[in-house]
Amino acid sequence: MTVQPLSSEAIAALAADLPAWSVVEGKLCRELRFADFSEAFGFMARVALAAESMGHHPEWSNVWNRVTIALTTHDCGGISALDGELARRIDRILG
Amino acid sequence: MTVQPLSSEAIAALAADLPAWSVVEGKLCRELRFADFSEAFGFMARVALAAESMGHHPEWSNVWNRVTIALTTHDCGGISALDGELARRIDRILG
Amino acid sequence: MTVQPLSSEAIAALAADLPAWSVVEGKLCRELRFADFSEAFGFMARVALAAESMGHHPEWSNVWNRVTIALTTHDCGGISALDGELARRIDRILG
Amino acid sequence: MTVQPLSSEAIAALAADLPAWSVVEGKLCRELRFADFSEAFGFMARVALAAESMGHHPEWSNVWNRVTIALTTHDCGGISALDGELARRIDRILG
Numbered sequence: 001m002t003v004q005p006l007s008s009e010a011i012a013a014l015a016a017d018l019p020a021w022s023v024v025e026g027k028l029c030r031e032l033r034f035a036d037f038s039e040a041f042g043f044m045a046r047v048a049l050a051a052e053s054m055g056h057h058p059e060w061s062n063v064w065n066r067v068t069i070a071l072t073t074h075d076c077g078g079i080s081a082l083d084g085e086l087a088r089r090i091d092r093i094l095g
Numbered sequence: 096m097t098v099q100p101l102s103s104e105a106i107a108a109l110a111a112d113l114p115a116w117s118v119v120e121g122k123l124c125r126e127l128r129f130a131d132f133s134e135a136f137g138f139m140a141r142v143a144l145a146a147e148s149m150g151h152h153p154e155w156s157n158v159w160n161r162v163t164i165a166l167t168t169h170d171c172g173g174i175s176a177l178d179g180e181l182a183r184r185i186d187r188i189l190g
Numbered sequence: 191m192t193v194q195p196l197s198s199e200a201i202a203a204l205a206a207d208l209p210a211w212s213v214v215e216g217k218l219c220r221e222l223r224f225a226d227f228s229e230a231f232g233f234m235a236r237v238a239l240a241a242e243s244m245g246h247h248p249e250w251s252n253v254w255n256r257v258t259i260a261l262t263t264h265d266c267g268g269i270s271a272l273d274g275e276l277a278r279r280i281d282r283i284l285g
Numbered sequence: 286m287t288v289q290p291l292s293s294e295a296i297a298a299l300a301a302d303l304p305a306w307s308v309v310e311g312k313l314c315r316e317l318r319f320a321d322f323s324e325a326f327g328f329m330a331r332v333a334l335a336a337e338s339m340g341h342h343p344e345w346s347n348v349w350n351r352v353t354i355a356l357t358t359h360d361c362g363g364i365s366a367l368d369g370e371l372a373r374r375i376d377r378i379l380g
Contacts, residue, residue, distance in 0.1 A: 037144075037333075037336070037337055037342050038141045038144050038145065038188070038337065039141070041140060041141070041144060041333045041337075042137040042138065042140050042141040042188075043137065044329075045136060045137050045140035045235065045238075045330070046133045046134070046136070046137040048235075048239060048322075048326045049132075049133050049136060049238060049239060049242040050133065050242075051322070052239040052240075052242065052243050052322060052323065052326075053242050053243045053245075055243075057322050057348070057349045058348075059346070059347075059348045060346065060347060060348075061344070061345065061346035061347075062343075062344075062345055062346075063342070063343075063344045063345075064342045093133070093137075132238075132241070132242055132247050133242065136238045136242075139234075140235070140330065140333075143227075143231045143330075143334060144333060144334060144337040145337075146227070147227055147228065147231075147334040147335075147337065147338050148337050148338050148340075150338075152227050152253070152254045153252075153253075154251070154252075154253045155251065155252055155253075156249070156250065156251035156252075157248075157249075157250055157251075158247070158248075158249045158250075159247045227334075228331045228334050228335065228378070229331070231330060231331070231334060232327040232328065232330050232331040232378075233327065235326060235327050235330035236323045236324070236326070236327040239322070239323050239326060240323065283323070283327075
């Protein structure tokens, strides 16, 4: 299956639909802050499950209670529908 | 450090202080049900962090959205203060 | 998709193909022992990823360095091809 | 307990003792590449356990099979003995 990058109109619509995310340098990004490392890592474990299930993985970093996520689709060189779907799953994990 | 088993009076006091837990066959037990496997495993990752930090680990099992935990202190052949502390940390993870 | 239980002949063939596993009370079972809790939990995190990806989850328990896994397919009341596939993935994780 | 930053001589000795790590902009750094996301995340789960046990956490990022770790001690504004200890534990996880 070939993944297509979204058009700039489609990315704008996606961003409007995902208010906690922003588009930065061609990636769909969200920064999160938790109570402590335990809460951050419990979240990361759940994101790992979602990502592996989709076969689509985030670029992400963590320092103690902070997690930064950047979603892009390397195969197509831009933001694809897969990134929108993973962002939605991450939002659902956050409840 | 030698860990002492709690007296039956101390275990009764502990159980009274931890209403979600019950004492079954010399173990402090709690059964949990989550929305799905993801939520259950995110919780398990956090319990793993707490347990490893304490150097005191649960007997636990998981089937999809269910997690069963039994706490006992093998070194002393019964419930010790460590089990009470781990139970309290687990309760705090559950919020 | 309906999952069918394997015939007893197919289960025998599966068990022959998976020498580290045994069939106990209608479940495909394996017991593992690791160096410590850290190694056991690192393994469990990887099994969690495999299981969630398949949408097929183990019955499993852990006590410190020991992990016990029992695979069965609740929807069909027996061992199915999904259990064989998850067992193979677990064997690959173990290297 | 106050954590002291290591002197430049002590950092040089630490780096000599940890050949897989390099000192970059005042942080002790290591880049790792695994077979896939599963292997990378299994490793991360084990590092999380070690970090939480020490009460000392890494700055780290992951993209599929790659994990980048930077160790520094925020409380003292530099590399401390805690970073050396966490680096050693990470090396032991890698076997």
